[in-house]
Amino acid sequence: MTTRTSLGADGAKVSVLRLAHGKDLPLPAYQSEAAAGLDLIAALEWDHPLTLTPGARALIPTGLVLELPIGFEAQVRPRSGLALRHGVTVLNSPGTIDADYRGEVSVLLANLSGVPFEIRRGERIAQLVIAPVTRVELVEVAELTETERGSGGFGSTGRESARAEPPKAEKPAAPKAKKAATRKSPPKAAKASRSKSKTKKATVNKG
Numbered sequence: 001m002t003t004r005t006s007l008g009a010d011g012a013k014v015s016v017l018r019l020a021h022g023k024d025l026p027l028p029a030y031q032s033e034a035a036a037g038l039d040l041i042a043a044l045e046w047d048h049p050l051t052l053t054p055g056a057r058a059l060i061p062t063g064l065v066l067e068l069p070i071g072f073e074a075q076v077r078p079r080s081g082l083a084l085r086h087g088v089t090v091l092n093s094p095g096t097i098d099a100d101y102r103g104e105v106s107v108l109l110a111n112l113s114g115v116p117f118e119i120r121r122g123e124r125i126a127q128l129v130i131a132p133v134t135r136v137e138l139v140e141v142a143e144l145t146e147t148e149r150g151s152g153g154f155g156s157t158g159r160e161s162a163r164a165e166p167p168k169a170e171k172p173a174a175p176k177a178k179k180a181a182t183r184k185s186p187p188k189a190a191k192a193s194r195s196k197s198k199t200k201k202a203t204v205n206k207g
């Protein structure tokens with residue numbers, strides 16, 4: 001199958017078709033020199049803004065059809081500003097635009113805030129990141145190689161980072177605590193007064 005679009009290291013071209021309801025809107029654009037995402041624009045009717053009530057979701061048209069090269073996808077991702085300030089995000093993030101899709105790119109927005117959010121035509125509502133795709137052939141086998149992780153997942157490694165001690169300023173007795181931090185193991189008295197979880201933290205720090 002041939003495609004008119006191609007992506008190369010030094011700049012890429014992707015064919016885009018503007019549908020009638022998106023004709024007067026600007027094409028998605030990168031907002032800075034090295035931005036990864038092209039901002040997607042709401043192609044709603046001028047006189048019909050859409051209000052997302054708290055907890056609601058809606059499919060917003062962009063007025064665009066893409067022809068991605070085979071081996072690439074486009075990901076529809078939230079704009080962090082909308083998410084932070086208004087709790088508005090892409091519900092299926094990242095939305096996947098397949099290379100063989102020839103329908104309108106749409107954005108599934110959800111309002112996770114407690115107040116209504118109005119979307120008007122021309123507003124930048126999400127971003128589109130073009131990315132290479134690796135397709136594989138699944139080969140069924142009877143057993144798999146062993147690993148240290150094994151089947152552990154979903155939080156099996158815990159929540160704590162390697163840093164065990166609070167910042168020095170937070171320590172009640174700074175000089176004493178400093179000395180203790182250089183020891184291989186805490187003095188017995190201190191060890192006894194520590195809670196179980198603190199002892200665990202110290203162990204992590206040493207490793």
Ligand SMILES: O=c1ccn([C@H]2C[C@H](O)[C@@H](COP(=O)(O)OP(=O)(O)OP(=O)(O)O)O2)c(=O)[nH]1
Nearest residue numbers: 076092094095096097098101104105106107108
């Ligand atoms: O945020 C999105 C996600 C998808 N699509 C379009 C492009 C994509 O190629 C097509 C199908 O998407 P997906 O495969 O995620 O949906 P599905 O629910 O699995 O539907 P299908 O059975 O059509 O694949 O819908 C969008 O326009 N926006």
